[in-house]
Amino acid sequence: MTAVGTSRRARLALGGAFALLTALGGTTAAGSPAVADPAGAPSTPLAAAFDTAAGRYDVPRDLLVTIGYTETRLDMNAGSSSAAGGYGLMHLVSNPQRHTLDEAAARTGLDPVALRTDPTANVLGAAAVLRAYADQAGLTATARDDLARWYGPVARYGGAGTAVSARRYADAVFDVLRGGFTAERGETVAARAVTPQRGELERAGEMGTLSTDYPPAAWAPASTSNYTVAGRPAGQPIDRVVIHVTQGSYAGSISWFQNPAAQVSAHYTFRSSDGAVTQSVREKDIAWHAGNWTYNTRSIGIEHEGYVDNPAWFTDAMYRASAALTRSLTAKYGIPRDRAHIVGHVEVPGATHTDPGPNWNWTYYMQLVNGITGVGSGTVTTGSGNLNVRSGPGTGYPVVGSVAPGATVSVYCQTAGTTVTGPYGTTDVWNRIGTNRWVSDAYVLTGHDGYIPGVPRC
Template sequence: MTVRYLQPRLSQLLGATLIVSLAVGLSGQPAAARPASGGTGGAAAGGSPAVAGPLAAAFDRAAARYDVPRDLLVALGYAETHLDDHAGAPSASNGYGVMHLASNPTVRTLDEAAALTGLDPAALRTDTAANIAGAAAVLRSYADEAGLTAAQRADVNRWYGAVARYGGARTPAVARLYADAVYDLLATGIDATTAGGPVRVAPRTVAPERGALATVAPLGSGDEVGTLSTDYGPAAWVPASSSNYTVSNRESTYQINYVVIHVAQGSYAGTISWFQNPSAQVSAHYVIRSSDGAVTQSVRDKDIAWHAGNWTYNTQSIGIEHEGYINQASWFTDAMYRSSAALTRHLCDRYGIPKDRSHIIGHNQVPGATHTDPGPNWNWTYYMQLVTGSTPTPGWSVTVDNSTSGAFTASSNWGTSSYSSQRHGADYRFAEPIEASDPAWYRANIPETGTYRVEVWYPADPGYNNRAPYIVVTPSGNQTVYVDQRSGGGAWRSLGTFTLAAGDGNKVGVSRWTGGTGLVIADAIRITRV
């Protein structure tokens, strides 16, 4: 039986004070952070503690109202959207808000939320607090249908089935992929900076009770017949619905001349699932995951995926979707760029496609296209360098050491050492990890807004931190990259490429807030224009 949670007034759920704060505090800006370690507090770019904002409060209140684990609710939202409501605009599968409440022929979490809460669908689509509350109500209804008791609901591991159901996958393998992504975030933790304030989830050990999905092999594991692509070895194989592509025999019928780069406007698992939905009427050959560059193939190379919005280009191209949203640079990780570039390089070599921007194109470049992906945050220069294997022309560069006058700051909690011969310069700084940011900051004067490679130097030692958080300040918010400082020291190590804003200020930090063990080290950083 489905329990209906009547909520005639949003203020009854969230409180009148929160409604006022939401009106001024939640503007739908992206959560510009990678999954991270931390608690429920926050820290600003300069390292001072931040007060929990209205977004965190909305999660707290919705979780309490519907007796859903708060951290589970946050992890699900982060997996779906990085906690960005995209100003009420729908995803490719007609999902809305930070929790991606969907309304399409097969996934109706938006409609379920409206029935359970009594809230207007328009509010569920556009009001962030209502959207979170609606998702909590849906998850609770799934838990009730699964027979979870109050004691069982307190155990986050018992919610795996409800999470898998929320994703609306059509096959067990994709359902497991979706739920595993949420539990992976619970394990690593989340440190998100949003316009509605910081939202944090402390890392934990998880042991999800997968039920019937426990016997389903993870995608690409090779443990299940047919899970690996026959066209591209590193890819998992999850076929799209036959209603969403055209069977063909390329290159006998059509020559493959282009690779078209897309951004999915959705999550990795959600995109794969959408291609399996017969009502989608859309597909792409490949999908790339943001966090680690994992690849899934949904349409064979020989067949014609419906991705370009132009039949001629459909017949002559391979389409690659990338997890994420065009207005959120945080989705475009170095792992994604490298994995996608390796796939594109393989396709160009296999089908004789020139490795240039006339043949490796964005969806927005297809004649008659109404789409704008991959959008302004896609780094074409870096991507093409990876595809072609070319070395970029050396550009502006600056190195900042912990002893650089006026360019390095750290609290008195950071000690100074010259113990390791792998150090950069005369010495380096160290600190114990704690559940507070207290970062050491490197300051640089960036000549112009653009794309820069950020590298770090540290001495390595078995007693140093296995998960040191480096913070990179970008125009869309802080991004965090974790480095194992037990190895790989005494040399420059790339954190990736980032958009950095022009001007003088803190650009890179090393935080003490980590679930890792061992001393956190701050030695030197190098920023180079690419």
């Protein structure tokens, strides 16, 4: 779906956040300077922004961070908008039917440009909007201390057009809150045992109606203003699958397809965390997803939650679930399982979009589509100390974690990288043990003399 340019976006510098905090008189909820945590260690500008916003508007800090993480993984997207017209790490939106950016400007007095581009302003704006929604829902000061009571304001913040989609959005936020997370930007939210008070949304049902085209999918129909009714494949053969990235969140993208002003839709959308899928347009009908009418008429469009230049969104769960759908579609419509018929949005003739982008692993995805789904395992041996886990298949990639000696690791696929000497000899084989997590085969008892039979090449 994305219209972002072809180069990797630069991470937005946060240095200006301190100046804005100072101008706003930013402090933590406890009244201490926003640039220091309770232990006295220096805080990051982003952490200070959450401290200030939570204290100023009496919104639970963990809830603010979780909404940002669910929406964007706390990424400012370099000031660019999402597909739905949302800006910043808190996804403040300005489109014909949703106006949280305008609400934030009115409630904070901050300039819309700052709200779109400065992380501190963006977080403050989101907190102001959430607090207004809490007030309008009748939450007292005591009630605001109870995370469970924030379900309604969170659902409203998501801007969904239907009760089912509103619940899907709020459930996604509270699911992340219950599980806890550590973001790439350093923010950590511990798992919280919270049972949300859904109120009237309890009746909306967790899944809604299931798809009749693809039973694993939930059914959340797009607005009839956003697709063309047809009778495919009769008279209009389906011979392509087009892979997209949403440039937004799962629930937000599904909601956008339900907005008559969107003028865009896809047949299916996948969630990053667990591979959950929702169908928005029947396969017989023509979704408006490729920006090319001929391609629209002959294809199925599949969206994937995330942003093109942040590989953390592309999880194994999503790859596998999406590949299972594509495999099913190729069998149903006789589509060849090759890259001439399973294409990225960027490959559509006349495309101005870049998705799925350089971080989408086409080799792995096509292996899964073609049924190469083996997963191996191995035992880590280091001799002493833990084994470094790196973000790519080589010693030049950053260390992103470690594995203790004797641990058993799953090996999803293997590739050639830096040559390493270890307990199992000298080898250039590297094992992918998770999303952006790699270890040298020289330290793992697998098929260390070569690739593991049945495990795909990455």
